[in-house]
Amino acid sequence: MDRFKIQGGRRLEGTVRISGAKNAALPAMAAALLTSDPVTLQNIPHVRDIITMAKLLAHMRCRVESPDLPPSEFTIQAETVSLQEAPYELVKTMRASVLTLGPLLARFGYARVSLPGGCAIGARPIDIHIQALERLGAQISVEHGYVEARCKRLRGATFRFPKITVTGTENILTAAVLAEGETILENSALEPEVTDLAELLIKMGAKIEGVGTSTLRVQGVSSLHGATHAIIPDRIETGTFLVAGAITGGDLLLTDCEPQHLVAVLNKLKECGVEIKCEGNGTLRVRAAKKLVAADVTTEEYPGFATDMQAQFMALATQATGISHVRETIFENRYMHASEIMRMGANIAVDGNLAVITGPTPLSGAPVTASDLRASASLVLAGLVADNTTWIDRVYHIDRGYERIEDKLRAIGARIERV
């Protein structure tokens, strides 16, 4: 299993190109199941989850082609999908496989998708996905670890999400576009990845109103056609590199990003004393604060502070003067990184969903273990500022969501290698 070896203490300087958003590319790839025409997706990030989704679509006998390797563009054609099934072997490595449920059901009237296991950060059930599909007329049974859904043709309905769910909104939206009649989805997620999916669906001929609001109104159509769509930049990768620049006292230029998608994170970092400037046309500049100061963060659904940035912020807070309070409200167990960063010398007290970080504390390199995608990013950030050497185990977690992060970091001066 790959490990990272990081020798900390270097200021990061230079330019980083931000990749396409994994969490926008995954639902977009699944949406290609809705039509027999080719769908071309550009600005695809080279991350493991994307490869898994491509394998899953190929398993369903979709044609999945890319002009380059590693793929930054996919053309997916679901013309002869003879297998409407997402098997456990593939789903267990990537929960987002559940995003094929809605499109398969809407297009073929049948889907059999393995229940995604929980994961390190929480149980992550899909009960709301199932409730919503049943409201659209699907007969659903859950047995032997699989969700089996059938429906001759989905019928439009009004559904209010009892809890805001990102992939839940995406799953139901991709089902409703081919349902008969009107579907109104209330309390929908507002994440930019949901909006990006809606814009792709509209390019494919779907009729959706209220995009970017919590009430989506869909007029079902009988079929959709192909489209070409560029995936939005990854707002979490952007935030991660902003913290990398801040925590190392560096000076970074981030290109091909969309600052509007992480305003809450930008404001919080500025509150900590980080200098951030929008330089126009998708470029952000981040410079070390004179002195980092503590700040409090509560994670919230978009447009609030993203839960996917909580671990990265915690790493920064260990270097800020004062006491920072972090409250995680989305997932029930998203502090695994805290105990690992404590082993490097951080002063963190976790009590339920509240973490109290007292800084600044010098961090010293240590062997640590990654537990989930964003926790591993925070361990890398801590390693960049720790003295001597940090070894990070199980970096396959980080490969799921960051495109060759060690190459991007080395290009701006970090001493990091994959061993």
Ligand code: EPZ
């Ligand atoms: C998406 O996960 C993202 N993944 C996550 O990113 C992200 O952390 C999360 O949204 C929150 O922003 C993708 O988009 C592929 P939710 P998702 O459904 O959709 C509960 C990463 O790092 N819930 O919005 O699975 C759930 O348990 C990943 O790339 C139910 O109870 O998250 C959680 O507490 C990690 N029943 C809350 O809602 C349901 O049916 C929000 O979950 C669905 C969700």
